[in-house]
Amino acid sequence: MNPFQNRKYIIAGIFILVVLIYIARLFFLQVVDQSYKMSASNNVLRYVTEYPSRGHIYDRNGELLVYNEIAYDLLVIPNQLEAFDTVKFCEFLGLSKEQVEKRLIKAKKYSRFKASVFEKQISIESFAPFQEWLYTFKGFFVETRTLRKYNYPIAAHLLGYVGEVSEQKTNKDDYYKSGDYIGVSGVENSYEEVLRGKKGVEIFMVDVHNRIKGRYKEGRYDTAAVHGDDIKLTIDAELQKYGEFLMQNKIGSIVALEPSTGEILALVSSPSYNPELLVGRERGDNYKILEADTLKPMFNRPLMARYPPGSTFKLVQALVGQSENIIWPNTRFHCFYGYTVGNFHMGCHYHMDELNLEQSIQHSCNAWYANAFRSFLDHPKYGGIYNSYNIWRDKVTSFGFGKKLDVDLPHEVNGYIPTLNYYDRVYGEGRLRSLNIVSLAIGQGELLITPVQMANMAAAIANRGYYYTPHVIKELPERYNERQLPYLVKRYTDIDSVYFNHVVEGMYLAVHGGPGSTSTGTLIPGLDVCGKTGTAENPHGKDHSIFVAFAPKNNPKIALSVYVENGGYGATWAVPIARLMMEKYFNDSIQYKWIEDRIVNANLLNAKENK
Amino acid sequence: MQRRTNSILNNLDWLTVGIYFILVIMGWFNIYSAVLIEDQHETFSMATRYGKQLIWVGASVVILIIALIIDSKFYSSFAAIIYASIIFLLLAVLLVGTEINGATSWIVIGPIRLQPAEFSKVATALALAKFLGRHNFKPTEFKTFIGFSLIAFFPVVLILAQNDTGSALVFFIFLLVYFREGMPSIYLIVGLLAGVLFLLSLILPTYTIIMLIEAFALISLYILRRNRRELLVAFIPLVVLTVILWIGFSYLLPDTSKTISVVLAPVILSFWYIVKIYKHKIKHGYFILAVLFASISFTYSVDYVFDNVLGAHQQLRIKVLLGLESDPYGAGYNVNQSMIAIGSGGPAGKGYLQGTQTKFKFVPEQSTDFIFCTVGEEWGFLGTTVVLLLFLALLIRLVFLAERQKSKFSRIYGYGVACIFFFHVAINVGMTIGLAPVIGIPLPFFSYGGSSLWAFTLLLFIFLKLDANRDQLIT
Known part of the structure; x- marks a missing residue:
């Protein structure tokens, strides 16, 4: 018989061992480790947020104090960029060439395939002339946001302002994502949940080149943005305005x-x-x-x-x-230009002496109250x-x-x-x-x-x-x-x-x-x-x-x-x-x-x- | 003629044939999923990859029938000629071949494109079966080893010249066939040692490894001799001389003083060691000394080989595999995406044609080298386990069939077939799950491509034919 026949067990053993190791590895990858599922959906799903407009704010008489105006965020996808007229581009945005280059490098660093914000909150006036040229700037596109607009330049502290959400807040509250806006102070802050409305989301599937391939599950999980609710304040705008005037x-x-x-x-x-x-x-x-x-x-x-x-x-x-x-x-308490006990003296202005309670308020007598408080x-x-x-x-x-x-x-x-x-x-x-x-x-x-x-x-x-x-x-x-x-x-x-x-x-x-x-x-x-x-x-x-x-x-x-x-x-x-x-x-x-x-x-x- | 056909059908191992067809059919459905693009949902087209693969599956059936019809004696008698023809084809490819994906490994004849490298595995398996199956075969002779190496590794040189590293590496698995036929264990140990040293030399600085080798040699000496005095006689001068050299060289050559001192110390002492060994007739002494120097020179040259012989992309791939470099968007990108695809499949998969990683092309080479991702993503752990167990069943069945052969030729060829399948499955699947380096070799029956499917079919059915005729004496 062949003296090396037992080596067949070694060879079959190697085969079995490798397959078992692989199955164990696959068990770990596919059943135990959940992180790959996240990575896969991060790969393929693009969440496009639809931002709601904030609720309006009225005064007690129904006067509109705060409303919204459309603004545009300019976004860029670096790998879709083509050569463009930088002079014109800079002119439209009021940026220098160096600023534009710096921001493009930053965007590329973030991701070549994913969109990042290039310029925030371009007002409707600045955007109008830019819009008809936008198609010549390949790789750039806009997202609609809203900006607060005020009918009167008043009540700044009371109304508060809207700003970018802090990292602390995004960590605590799932509703907010980095880059969202939130009421930072005033009414904007205390009635944030009422005013903010509800963000909508559209979920798309993209391929490896970030090209949109369709809606995820035919849009079953998409939601529309819901406007924020309006609120009415107790403030009288006229009185507030006059107070600030004074x-x-x-x-x-x-x-x-x-x-x-x-x-x-x-x-x-x-x-x-x-x-x-x-x-x-x-x-x-x-x-x-x-x-x-x-x-x-x-x-x-x-x-x-x-x-x-x-x-x-x-x-x-x-x-x-x-x-x-x-x-x-x-x-009635005695007052002679004030209240004196030993070395202690509290002054008072001239007024008639021996005031009763009503008169003590009328004349604001210090001695009267010093006496009253100590008696108490x-x-x-x-x-x-x-x-x-x-x-x-x-x-x-x-x-x-x-x-x-x-x-x-x-x-x-x-x-x-x-x-x-x-x-x-x-x-x-x-x-x-x-x-x-x-x-x-x-x-x-x-x-x-x-x-x-x-x-x-x-x-x-x-x-x-x-x-x-x-x-x-x-x-x-x-x-x-x-x-x-x-x-x-x-x-x-x-x-x-x-x-x-x-x-x-x-x-x-x-x-x-x-x-x-x-x-x-x-x-x-x-x-x-x-x-x-x-x-x-x-x-x-x-x-x-x-x-x-x-x-x-x-x-x-x-x-x-x-x-x-x-x-x-x-x-x-x-x-x-x-x-x-x-x-x-x-x-x-x-x-x-x-x-x-x-x-x-x-x-x-x-x-x-x-x- | 009628009787012969019947005897083949009766003697054919239908279990293996069954596994073959299950794998081929599963393979085709996965290719269909991998290349399907959403907007081509409706029309079934022969121009697509899954269409072509279907044609090749059809052609494979023809090939396997031919392989079964040809007389089994033909394979042993013509083994050398087949081998020579393939060598000729490999040479021809180098001269007139077409370059695709950076490898000059294709011969284009009209509409047919062939990769001779794929078929060279069949030819080499036959040639080795013939060579190792000789009557006067002595496995332990050094001459045998040289002969084996020439046959097995000559194609390697030619395939490497085509820039197809993956296919070239396959031939090393023939060592396992030789091992079955009696290759001295020392070759396996030396090979293993070389592999370990190679990996270590990429991770650790050279002088650390050489110190480890020296320590290993001393430990071996003690284990073999059990003599503390001998150990000290060998150990103390080595340490002392190393330290002296290190202090001395640290002024002259501060950059390399450590490496030089650990290498020079044993070299200088070797004369003294030889004298000692000779005088005291220390058994194993020369052997330990020889291994020591072989290991040192091997380690020393690995750095050179790694830096100067391997291409930059191969260096990077090896480093990424060893975790020396992490590069999820470069060399590691394929593996990372592949693991995401497989991992996201979960226990039961996302469902056929539902893999997002697959559908949206996140994994490159998805229908060829990374086809196993589609299995993992769409069929989950269940699917991957079934596929791996089917392959394991095939391998074990092949070992069983090989062992029942009466002729050495058939047995050796059978092991050749099993080992080639094993290497392909182990490397291909291992690569997709991050356990093996990214070496572009196909997964048998699954990866897109006519040449590989035909070659694997031919490889398997020649053996099934030999097995069907196992009662005849084939030499």
Whole structure:
């Protein structure tokens, strides 16, 4: 027999071994590893997104504020490029030859076969002459997008802007793909889900050269883009426009609310900018300019700025004191140019002595409130300041201070009402004395309040004890009704409505009480305006001028807060601005044109230094 | 005549014939899918590749009938002449051949284009069967090895000259046939060692490999001799001299000092080693020394061969296969797309004619070298396993048939057939799943192409004819 016959087993063994290894490998490739399926569909499927146009934005009277305009993204597929007239091409797009070359190299680097964006958001005007030549630029094609368009150059902070979605967001939210647009700030951001609509997609199959070979499964999985829904805001475009007109060349804000609903009528942040600046191709450049501006035009002051409330806070003090039976309408405190205890002195301006509660508001007496606040904190019934302060703090925060109101706009801040923990850290544990914090009585010290919180306080007083969360949304499509629910809830302060009458009376007297009253500048014939001035001490420069008001006294229609940074006394700038706003709102005409002229012509942008 | 036909039909191995037809039919349907373009859905055209392949399948039937009719003695008697004719054709191709896809391997006669390289496998298998099947055959003689090498590798040179590396490599599988017939194991070990050293030399720096070889030689010495003193006598001077040389050369030739010192040290010491071996009559000593120097010189020359003999694209393909370079859009593109196609097939496939990788031409050479992708994508793991098992069944059946031959000629030829099929299947399928280098050889019965289908048919049915007549003595 053949001595090597057993070698047949070795040979057959090699055959079997190789086939088994291959089958194992195939099992891994085809059954275990799922990544190849992804790669295969990445190869063959092209998802062409159809972008929806965003919903329109209207004001409370149905005036169109924001709409859309068609724009074009120019895309390029490098391997389909042919020689073209670069001079003409550059001219159309306003690019230099080097820029064009650089972008082409970038596109080639990304992929020779896949489309990449060459130029974004070409406006319809720039595109029109380009369109008829487009066919000569082989390899280039356009995709339709929309750009925001504004009827008035107002309410930039409120409306917000639309920008490219961040990588963070695309990682978190599957709806967004890199290169999509999203509402970045303002209403565009807070109502993004309503406004954005729904992207459509067409799925094509392509071959190895990226040539479209047909619809995937006959278009069974294609979807059409759905327009975004329109929304109606509570903003009164006329009032907003006028507020911005008045606030020109001034730093500050105006917040006007409807007390009976919490609807925001105007939300002015100054300095502002034209919302058109943050649209389209120039957005990036303009954004950089705006952000570098030392006056911070991008800063949404009504929601983000925090100031000490100054004398306007006396209204809250009067209410809290009454509700705790510390002070009464006829409570009188002595004042001789201020409040003096030992070495401590808090100044006060001249006014008649021994004021009652209403008069204390009318004349804004500091000593009265210093006395009232210390009587409260040190009242024996509380058993010490550590109890009385907490009661005081709870009642104060019930006005919406010290926390976000949850306005339906992004980036709102908390404000600050100090806690006992804070004072323990400052003065040592258990060592707080009422004299340490007596400046809280007149709205100074560590208190920080935003303009919108201040306006909300005015609304709560106007309503005699409750408020609705301020908001800008008036009407949403029905399926979003839930989003409006928080704004339909009456939110009560911890102060019984009976205590409000004397405070309201004091505010009325401040306007109508004749000489010596603080806010006579808002005396408008035929309108019972109630108001309170404030002057916030500003460690960085001249005092801020503050005014809160509502009108009319009974059944109020408007409540507002006006801040003018570095404007000095409340009566100097904030009061006349509030007067003009109310005149505009109620009468749509201005009684004394000279007041308007004085305000409009005032430039307080550099007022900081001249203290 | 009638009786003879009957005896062939009765004695024919119908199992193999069945597997052959199943594979050919499966092959044709896959080619149909691979070349089908959407807009040609309706009309069935003979001008397309699947149309032509159908004609060639028809012609194969004619060829297999002829192969069965021809007297089995003809194959053994004319083996040498057939071999000589093929050599002549290979030479002719070099002179008058037509270049297609970078390989000058085609003879064009009217409408027929033939690749003599495909048929040279049949001829070489016959010639080797004749040579190794001689009565006075002594497998261990060096003369036999030389004779085998001349017959098996002469076509290799000619096919390499045609720039058809893939087909040339096939002939190395005849070593397996020789192995069955008694090739000394040492040749296989040397071949294996050479392969390992070749791969290592591409991955590691030369001096590292040479140090490994030296360590291996010392370990072998100890294992064979079990003598610690001898090991130290060999080991210590080697290390000391290497270090001295390395320090010395690091000033003179800083770039190559490491390589030079590891090579020079054993060379210088070899005289001393020879004296020692002679004096103490150390068994295996010369052998270890010889292997050591052979390995060192082989490794040293691999770099030269790799850089100067292989073409740039072959270097790249080998490097990509070894994972030394990743190049998904260049040399690795085919394999990457091929693996995507096969991997995306999943357990049961996307369905016949539904493969997106196939339909939209992501895999190049889909109907020829990469036809296995279509199987993988459209029929899934189920399909690939069935195809591989069918091939395995064919191979095992061929081994079984070869072993039952009475004549050595028939047996050796049978092994030749099995080994050629094995090499084609292993390399072709291995290449599509990233386990073998990209060597362009067809998958038997599946790849598009008349020459290969005819050659494989001829190869197989000559053996089936020999098997049908296995009772006769064929020499």
